[in-house]
Amino acid sequence: LSTDNITDDVWDEVEETLLLADLGTEPTMELVDNLRERVTVEGSRDSQQVKAMLHEELVKMVDPSMDRRLDASRKDGRPAVMMVVGVNGVGKTTTVGKIGRVLVAEDRHVVFGAADTFRAAAAEQLATWGARVGVDTVRSHEDGADPASVAFEAVKTGIDQEADVVIVDTAGRLQNKANLMDELGKIKRVIEKQAAVDEVLLVLDATTGQNGLAQAKVFAEVVNITGIALTKLDGTAKGGIVVAIQRELGVPVKLVGLGEGPDDLAPFNAEGFVDALLD
Amino acid sequence: MFNSLSDRLAATFKNLKGKGRLSEADIDATAREIRRALLDADVAVPVVREFIGHIKERALGEEVSQALNPGQQVVKIVNEELVAILGGETRRLNLAKNPPTVIMLVGLQGAGKTTLAGKLSKHLKEQGHTPMLVAADLQRPNAVKQLQVNGERAGVPVYAPHPGVSSEFEDPTGDPVQVARNGVAEAKAKYNDIVIVDTAGRLGMDAELMQQAANIRAAVQPDEVLFVLDAMIGQDAVATAQAFNEGVGFTGVVLSKLDGDARGGAALSVRSVTGKPVMFASTGENLADFEVFHPDRMASRILDM
Numbered sequence A: 001l002s003t004d005n006i007t008d009d010v011w012d013e014v015e016e017t018l019l020l021a022d023l024g025t026e027p028t029m030e031l032v033d034n035l036r037e038r039v040t041v042e043g044s045r046d047s048q049q050v051k052a053m054l055h056e057e058l059v060k061m062v063d064p065s066m067d068r069r070l071d072a073s074r075k076d077g078r079p080a081v082m083m084v085v086g087v088n089g090v091g092k093t094t095t096v097g098k099i100g101r102v103l104v105a106e107d108r109h110v111v112f113g114a115a116d117t118f119r120a121a122a123a124e125q126l127a128t129w130g131a132r133v134g135v136d137t138v139r140s141h142e143d144g145a146d147p148a149s150v151a152f153e154a155v156k157t158g159i160d161q162e163a164d165v166v167i168v169d170t171a172g173r174l175q176n177k178a179n180l181m182d183e184l185g186k187i188k189r190v191i192e193k194q195a196a197v198d199e200v201l202l203v204l205d206a207t208t209g210q211n212g213l214a215q216a217k218v219f220a221e222v223v224n225i226t227g228i229a230l231t232k233l234d235g236t237a238k239g240g241i242v243v244a245i246q247r248e249l250g251v252p253v254k255l256v257g258l259g260e261g262p263d264d265l266a267p268f269n270a271e272g273f274v275d276a277l278l279d
Numbered sequence B: 001m002f003n004s005l006s007d008r009l010a011a012t013f014k015n016l017k018g019k020g021r022l023s024e025a026d027i028d029a030t031a032r033e034i035r036r037a038l039l040d041a042d043v044a045v046p047v048v049r050e051f052i053g054h055i056k057e058r059a060l061g062e063e064v065s066q067a068l069n070p071g072q073q074v075v076k077i078v079n080e081e082l083v084a085i086l087g088g089e090t091r092r093l094n095l096a097k098n099p100p101t102v103i104m105l106v107g108l109q110g111a112g113k114t115t116l117a118g119k120l121s122k123h124l125k126e127q128g129h130t131p132m133l134v135a136a137d138l139q140r141p142n143a144v145k146q147l148q149v150n151g152e153r154a155g156v157p158v159y160a161p162h163p164g165v166s167s168e169f170e171d172p173t174g175d176p177v178q179v180a181r182n183g184v185a186e187a188k189a190k191y192n193d194i195v196i197v198d199t200a201g202r203l204g205m206d207a208e209l210m211q212q213a214a215n216i217r218a219a220v221q222p223d224e225v226l227f228v229l230d231a232m233i234g235q236d237a238v239a240t241a242q243a244f245n246e247g248v249g250f251t252g253v254v255l256s257k258l259d260g261d262a263r264g265g266a267a268l269s270v271r272s273v274t275g276k277p278v279m280f281a282s283t284g285e286n287l288a289d290f291e292v293f294h295p296d297r298m299a300s301r302i303l304d305m
C-alpha cells in the first residue's frame, strides 16, 4: 500500500480549506502532517478517505469532551456573576441580551449591569435588550461614570433581589491598550468585594483572523476568561481561530451567535462547528 | 525563533554566497517564508498565491542573485510590491459639483460605521464644510441615539426622524431608504454641503439587507460609498468585500481599529480583489482618531517590520 493515490493537489486542497477557515498556519501544518502520517500508516487510497480523516482529526482537536456549560445558578446564597468582555464591536451587548433571554425562559431571575459607560448609547442599547427579554438593567445615567461602580451596583442589586444571575456588560477594548485592560481588571476586583465572578465570557467575532489568539491571551491574563462566545457565525466566516485558542488556553467555546435577534444563540457543538468549517 | 520575515529570510539565505543565480530550491524556500508571513498577517489565501507568483518572478531576476544580502533584497522587493498594490491610485474624497456631497457608509455589523460617521463629520467640519449626519440604521438597538451622541460631540446636526429600535420602540418603524432620501433633501434645504448616511450593519450573504443598501444607494446617488472594514478580519475579507462590491458597490475603503495590533492583511486582500482604494484609517474610539491611509506604514505593518 502506498500514498501514491493521494496527489499533491489533494493535500493542497486540505491545507487551503483549513487556512481559509482562519485556522492559522501552525495548526494547519500540524493537521496536514498528522494526516499524511496516518495516510502512510493506514494506507488510505482516495481523497474521500482523507477528508473523512480530516474531519475526525479536527473534531479531536476541537475536543467534544470539554465542559461547555454556563455557570448560571445561585450559590452560597448569592447570585451567579458573569462578566462579558472583548474587543470593540464583536457582539458583547447583543450576547448579554440573548443569554438573558435563555435564562429568563428557564424562569431565572436575571439582572443586567451596564458597565460600558464609555461608548455612545451603550447603556441605552443594553437597557433596550433588557426590556426586550424581560430583564432589569442597572445603569448610570451619567456619561463616563466609573464602570466598576456600576458593576458593583448591579451585583448589589442582584444580591438584594435574590436574583439567580447578574450579567455585567463591559465596554469594548483592544487588548493592546494597557490602561483599558487595567480598568477591566479593576471592574472584576471591585465586583469580587461582594461576590466571586463565576463566569467571564470572552466574545469573539467569527470574522476575526489571527489576532483572535492575541485577544484571548491578554484577556485571559487580565480577567481569567472561563469561556468563549463565538458570534456572527451566521455569516460566511468560519471562526477557525477558536481552535488555536482552545488548545493554547484550554478555554472552551460555550456559545455561538447566529444572528441579531434575541433567539439567535446556541450552545457550541464541536461536530457542527467542524462540519461548517469543512463545508 | 525568528520573529520577523527579515530574520527568517536571512536564515534561509545563510548558506548563500550572494553570487550567481539563485537555485529553484532557494526561491522556493524564500517563497515559503513570505507565504507564511502573509498568511500570519491574515492576507487572503488566493491573494497570497498571486502575490507569491509575482515575487518569485522578480526574485529569480538579477537584482536578488547579485545582491550582497539576498534576504534583505527580497524583503525590499516584497515591501515595494505591497506598497505598490496598497497605494495604487490613492485619492481624496470626491466632492459633488452641486452640493450636497453625499457619502454613504456600509459594512459588516460592528465594523465601525457609526463611529466613523462622527469622525468624518468632525474632520470635514474642521476643513470648513457644514456636514449633516443621517440616521438610516433603524435596526440595531439605539443606533440612532448613538449617532445623535456622535453628532453632538462633533458639533454637527443629525437628521433622525425615526428613533429606530429602542426600549420604547421595540420594533423598527420607518423606512431607511425614505430616511436617507429625505435626509439629502433636508441637507439641501438647510444648506449643509455634505451628507453622511449611516446605515445598519449587514452580512455579505444577507440578500434582503444587501438589496436595502442598494436601494438606499439608488435613492441618494452618493458621490462616495465607503466600505468600512475591521482591520482584525481574517480570510472572510475577500467574500465580504466581494459581496458588498457586487451588492451595493463601493468607491473606497476605510480600515477601522488600526489602533489595535492586528497585522491587517485584509487591506491587501480588499485592494487586490476589488481594486478599490483604501482611503482612510480609523485609529481609536474618539472622534479625532482618524487619518488618511498610509500605504507604506501598512506594508511594514503587514510584514511586521
Ligand SMILES: Nc1nc2c(ncn2[C@@H]2O[C@H](COP(=O)(O)OP(=O)(O)OP(=O)(O)O)[C@@H](O)[C@H]2O)c(=O)[nH]1
Pocket: A086, A087, A088, A089, A090, A091, A092, A093, A094, A095, A116, A119, A122, A170, A171, A172, A173, A203, A231, A232, A233, A234, A235, A256, A257, A258, A259, A260, A264, B109, B110, B140, B201, B203
Ligand atoms: N449577524 C450577526 N450580527 C451580530 C451578532 N451578534 C451581534 N451582532 C451585531 O453586531 C453589532 C455589534 O454588536 P454589539 O452587541 O453592539 O457589540 P459590542 O461588542 O457590545 O460592541 P461595543 O460595546 O461597541 O464594543 C450589532 O449590529 C449587532 O446586532 C451575530 O451573532 N450575528
Ligand SMILES: Nc1nc2c(ncn2[C@@H]2O[C@H](COP(=O)(O)OP(=O)(O)OP(=O)(O)O)[C@@H](O)[C@H]2O)c(=O)[nH]1
Pocket: A088, A089, A119, A172, A174, B107, B108, B109, B110, B111, B112, B113, B114, B115, B116, B137, B140, B143, B199, B200, B201, B202, B256, B257, B258, B259, B260, B282, B283, B284, B285, B289
Ligand atoms: N479601538 C477602536 N474602536 C473603534 C474604532 N472604530 C470604531 N470603534 C469601536 O467599535 C465598536 C463598533 O463601532 P460602531 O461605530 O458602533 O460600528 P458600526 O459599524 O456602526 O456597528 P453596527 O451599526 O452595529 O453595524 C464601538 O465600540 C466603537 O467605539 C477604531 O478605529 N478603534
Ligand SMILES: [K+]
Pocket: A233, A234, A235, A236, A237, A238, A276
Ligand atoms: K459560518
Ligand SMILES: [Mg+2]
Pocket: A092, A093, A094, A116, A122, A169, A170, A171, A172
Ligand atoms: Mg457593547
Ligand SMILES: [Mg+2]
Pocket: B113, B114, B115, B137, B140, B143, B198, B199, B200, B201
Ligand atoms: Mg452603526
